[in-house]
Amino acid sequence: MQALVTDLGFDVLFKGTNFTRLLGGMWVTLKISLISVALSIVLGILLGVVMTFKNPVTKAICRVYLEIVRIMPQLVLLFIVYYGSARLIGLKFEPEFAAVIVFTFWGTAEMGDLVRGALQSIPKHQYESAYSLGLNRSQTYFSIVIPQTIRRLLPLSINLVTRMIKTTPLIVMIEVVEATKVARQIIDANRVASPNAAFGLFFVIFVLYFAVCWPISLLASHLEKKWSN
Amino acid sequence: MADTVLTINNINKSYGDNLILNGLSLDVHKGEVIVIIGPSGCGKSTLLRCINALEPIQGGEIRLDGELIDGNSRNIAQIRQKIGMVFQNYELFPHKTVLQNIILAPMKVQKRSKVEVTEEAEQLLERVGLLDKKNSYPRQLSGGQKQRVAIVRALCMHPEIMLFDEVTAALDPEMVREVLDTMLELAKNGSTMLIVTHEMNFARAIADRVIFLDGGEIVEEADPEDFFTYPKTERAQKFLDTFEYESVKHHDNEY
Numbered sequence: 014m015q016a017l018v019t020d021l022g023f024d025v026l027f028k029g030t031n032f033t034r035l036l037g038g039m040w041v042t043l044k045i046s047l048i049s050v051a052l053s054i055v056l057g058i059l060l061g062v063v064m065t066f067k068n069p070v071t072k073a074i075c076r077v078y079l080e081i082v083r084i085m086p087q088l089v090l091l092f093i094v095y096y097g098s099a100r101l102i103g104l105k106f107e108p109e110f111a112a113v114i115v116f117t118f119w120g121t122a123e124m125g126d127l128v129r130g131a132l133q134s135i136p137k138h139q140y141e142s143a144y145s146l147g148l149n150r151s152q153t154y155f156s157i158v159i160p161q162t163i164r165r166l167l168p169l170s171i172n173l174v175t176r177m178i179k180t181t182p183l184i185v186m187i188e189v190v191e192a193t194k195v196a197r198q199i200i201d202a203n204r205v206a207s208p209n210a211a212f213g214l215f216f217v218i219f220v221l222y223f224a225v226c227w228p229i230s231l232l233a234s235h236l237e238k239k240w241s242n
Numbered sequence: 243m244a245d246t247v248l249t250i251n252n253i254n255k256s257y258g259d260n261l262i263l264n265g266l267s268l269d270v271h272k273g274e275v276i277v278i279i280g281p282s283g284c285g286k287s288t289l290l291r292c293i294n295a296l297e298p299i300q301g302g303e304i305r306l307d308g309e310l311i312d313g314n315s316r317n318i319a320q321i322r323q324k325i326g327m328v329f330q331n332y333e334l335f336p337h338k339t340v341l342q343n344i345i346l347a348p349m350k351v352q353k354r355s356k357v358e359v360t361e362e363a364e365q366l367l368e369r370v371g372l373l374d375k376k377n378s379y380p381r382q383l384s385g386g387q388k389q390r391v392a393i394v395r396a397l398c399m400h401p402e403i404m405l406f407d408e409v410t411a412a413l414d415p416e417m418v419r420e421v422l423d424t425m426l427e428l429a430k431n432g433s434t435m436l437i438v439t440h441e442m443n444f445a446r447a448i449a450d451r452v453i454f455l456d457g458g459e460i461v462e463e464a465d466p467e468d469f470f471t472y473p474k475t476e477r478a479q480k481f482l483d484t485f486e487y488e489s490v491k492h493h494d495n496e497y
Contacts, residue, residue: 141296142333146347146399147323156346160337240337 022213025203035214038195039221045112045189046178052113053120053177054170060121061128075125082122088183090115095187112184116177123173131165132158164240171233175226192218245272247403247434248293253302255285255292255458262288264458265302270403275435277445277466280455281481286438289455290405293436294327307402323351326396326404330411332388334380334395340367341376344395352399359398366394370424386417390424397428404428406437422448442485446470454478 018024026032064075082090095111098104106114135158143153182193190198196214203210248270255263262285270276278286291297293304295313304311311321334343344363348354367373370390380388389409396404406425410418422444429435429448439445445452445466452469454462454477462469462478473479 138329138331138333139335142327142329142335144296144319145294145322145325145327146395147319147351148347149319152350156350157335161335164337 019207020209021216022207022209022211023216025199025207025210025213026217028203031199034195034199035192035217035221038190038192039218039225041109041189041191042178042181043225045109045116045184045191046174046181049113049116049120050174050177052117053124053173056117056121057124057170058128060125061132064125064129065132079122079126082119087115087119087180088186090118091183091187094118108184108187108189111187112181112189116181120173120177124170127166127169127173128162131162131169134165135161164236167240168233168237171229171236175229178226178229179222192221246270247272247307248436249305249308250289250293251303251305253292253304254300255288255297256300262458263292263299266458266460267302268453268460270434270436272402272434273432275429275433275437275448275450276453277437277439277449277451278453278455279439279442279445279481280461284455285458286455287407290327290407290436290438293405294322294325319351323347323399324402326399326401328389328392328396328404328406328409330408332380332385332392332412334388334391336380339377339379340372340383340391343380343391344398347395348398363394363398366397367391369427370394371420384417385413386420389413389417389421393421393424393428403434403436406435406439408438408440410439410441442470442482454481456481 026035060075063071066072091111094115095106095108098106098111139157139161140153143157148156181191184191185194193215196218199214200210246269248268250266250268250270252265252267253263254261254265266285266289268276278289280286288297292299293311295311295318298313306321306324309321312318334340335346338346341360341363344366345356345359348359348362349356364373364376367376370393372387372390372394375383375387375391380391383391393409409425410421413421418441422441425435425437425444426448435448437445437448449466452462452464452466453460454464454469454473454475456477462473462475464474469478470482473482
């Protein structure tokens with residue numbers, strides 16, 4: 014048993030403060046993704062409403078924004094914001110701050126598109142049926158349109174949230190010390206004593222990500238079932 | 243004749259260059275049941291939608307109890323609650339139960355108490371035989387049941403006039419009957435109704451007056467017996483003929 018633990022490199026975990034350091038790295042990951050997700054949801058809802066406007070100017074701007082986010086790899090966005098901003102406007106962002114900017118920029122666009130889709134999927138007849146009962150515009154929105162929009166939106170947006178969390182290891186590239194970075198530091202420091210550390214550490218990281226994302230996925234499928242019309 | 247509830251005076255409605263309603267006028271009296279029939283695209287449904295200001299009109303005016311119906315006016319919601327409308331595709335709110343669908347507008351719009359509205363809603367549901375479905379969601383109901391709930395939902399607002407827009411067109415044949423029976427019952431109780439339908443036998447049974455619409459104009463307006471037995475205009479005759487079938491069995495050349 015002892016041998017197996019060593020062979021698979023789990024022993025490193027229990028040396029010194031390694032495990033708490035790993036958890037600390039995971040916390041950085043979580044913090045950045047949770048802040049970005051929260052901002053993306055708020056801004057995305059606003060953007061989604063703007064995207065349903067028929068104004069050609071707002072339409073064009075939203076379109077360009079969405080296409081930029083879709084076409085650009087997130088890594089390039091990170092580099093532009095972190096390294097590019099320093100040269101361009103003479104500002105040096107903290108790496109974690111730069112990460113939040115990029116993830117929010119990305120999340121807002123995707124969330125906006127989801128909100129737009131959900132809003133437009135409410136049939137015109139639902140509005141008419143509410144109006145014909147004497148409901149005014151705001152009553153129609155709050156009692157009929159928004160509740161149905163949220164029901165359609167939640168499962169989709171939860172998938173977006175897990176995607177955002179899963180993409181966070183990218184921020185190593187702009188020198189944020191998150192879970193995978195901590196793991197690599199530990200592996201380097203124990204290269205001689207535990208040459209197999211990589212498997213153990215990355216397996217633990219896998220478990221940590223799983224522990225964060227799985228409940229969110231469960232929630233999504235639960236809501237999907239509950240609200241299926 | 244009794245009091246006039248709804249006055250439609252010389253209205254025009256067009257989509258772009260396409261004229262849908264052409265100088266149409268009609269008075270609806272209290273307690274009267276009017277059935278509007280005509281070929282598809284003749285403007286029947288559009289007429290109902292204009293009455294409820296779901297479509298703007300380009301000329302003329304529509305008044306309910308003397309009050310002008312105008313989709314842009316501030317009190318349009320006020321007027322709309324006096325007009326009950328039932329749509330072809332039911333349009334219940336999918337995220338609310340049957341009971342919640344019914345009591346929503348009376349509570350939000352008319353500020354009536356939940357207890358009182360619930361009681362009335364349950365009585366109406368009982369009348370259409372759906373009291374046991376009050377906590378079901380629309381997706382759990384058949385088409386005919388949904389349509390009866392939609393009728394109850396409109397009724398619970400105590401409208402002065404009910405508009406029915408091809409309410410059985412999306413239903414399976416065996417469910418048409420239960421919806422039509424509900425409407426007959428309403429007519430018996432003195433509701434003022436404006437009905438667009440393709441069910442000719444039903445039209446004949448329920449109507450006080452039949453309006454035949456073609457090309458956005460009232461072509462013929464008559465008592466139902468007269469209309470269905472001896473239509474005066476050629477267009478109406480032709481239309482009614484489309485509901486008759488000639489037998490294709492040749493009895494004369496028997497083997």
